[in-house]
Amino acid sequence: MEAMRDNSNVKSQVKQDAIIFIHGGAWRDPNNTFKDFEKLIKNINNELSSLSSLNNKIELYSLDYRLSPTVKHPCHLIDVINAINYIIKNINSNLKNLTLVGHSVGSTLAIQVLDYKKLLNYYNENIDELDISFIKNLVLLDGIYDIPKLLDEYPSYLSFINEAFEEKNFNTATQLSISNKDEKNVQIGMYFKFLKKIIIVQSENDELLSLNQTNFFVKWLNSIGIYKFEKILDDFGKHNDVYESDKLKDLIILNFYK
Numbered sequence: 158m159e160a161m162r163d164n165s166n167v168k169s170q171v172k173q174d175a176i177i178f179i180h181g182g183a184w185r186d187p188n189n190t191f192k193d194f195e196k197l198i199k200n201i202n203n204e205l206s207s208l209s210s211l212n213n214k215i216e217l218y219s220l221d222y223r224l225s226p227t228v229k230h231p232c233h234l235i236d237v238i239n240a241i242n243y244i245i246k247n248i249n250s251n252l253k254n255l256t257l258v259g260h261s262v263g264s265t266l267a268i269q270v271l272d273y274k275k276l277l278n279y280y281n282e283n284i285d286e287l288d289i290s291f292i293k294n295l296v297l298l299d300g301i302y303d304i305p306k307l308l309d310e311y312p313s314y315l316s317f318i319n320e321a322f323e324e325k326n327f328n329t330a331t332q333l334s335i336s337n338k339d340e341k342n343v344q345i346g347m348y349f350k351f352l353k354k355i356i357i358v359q360s361e362n363d364e365l366l367s368l369n370q371t372n373f374f375v376k377w378l379n380s381i382g383i384y385k386f387e388k389i390l391d392d393f394g395k396h397n398d399v400y401e402s403d404k405l406k407d408l409i410i411l412n413f414y415k
């Protein structure tokens with residue numbers, strides 16, 4: 158596991174809040190790494206230092222996970238869970254409130270984390286338990302939430318889906334595609350109800366994803382009885398501009414620092 162911790166303003170180890178960023182890149186693009194969020198983190202810190210009314214009370218982390226084709230699902234998810242556990246247990250044991258920010262398949266991973274036990278039930282993987290109740294907020298940026306429906310819309314994306322998943326495992330990758338299929342999974346999505354904030358961002362100018370994935374996710378939240386979330390449809394630039402945009406910086410400061 159590799160993780161970046163922003164130390165520029167760490168004065169003590171008593172911070173209880175953290176934001177954990179999870180990058181995208183179709184599970185495979187070596188150009189998407191934890192450094193995707195470097196500029197955003199810098200911009201957040203610059204703004205905080207100029208606004209003396211806001212103290213820097215949140216620790217910021219950005220994660221890496223192993224990529225495909227070296228590994229397949231559910232290894233990406235397992236790496237993310239282990240990384241979050243590592244932060245909670247070994248880096249700052251005072252942390253209590255986590256916000257997960259995911260971009261693209263980082264959003265896929267962020268939602269998978271909330272039901273990781275059920276999703277990993279399809280595999281024989283032993284991992285240390287993660288206490289999901291630490292996760293209080295989700296910020297999802299131009300995410301992929303339902304892989305079968307993604308393939309209906311974009312058959313060519315099978316090229317990277319096939320690298321990331323063994324055979325048809327993508328059918329059980331997220332809550333959205335299993336909940337239609339498997340009636341035993343009535344409890345799926347339960348943890349979303351305990352979240353304080355769910356913010357779903359989609360750029361109108363994303364050239365790789367239409368609004369469909371975001372709309373499927375919103376529909377699914379409604380189907381499990383969740384109506385309390387914020388859906389933000391705006392111009393955040395192209396797919397890979399979203400995580401560097403000033404609008405995202407403003408949104409994070411407004412929602413988590415004020």
Ligand SMILES: N[C@@H](CC(=O)c1ccccc1NC=O)C(=O)O
Pocket residue numbers: 180181182183184185186260261262263314317365366
């Ligand atoms: N550059 C990527 C493509 C990619 O990242 C992507 C393409 C379409 C929809 C979502 C994508 N990324 C999500 O993490 C690749 O190597 O396939």
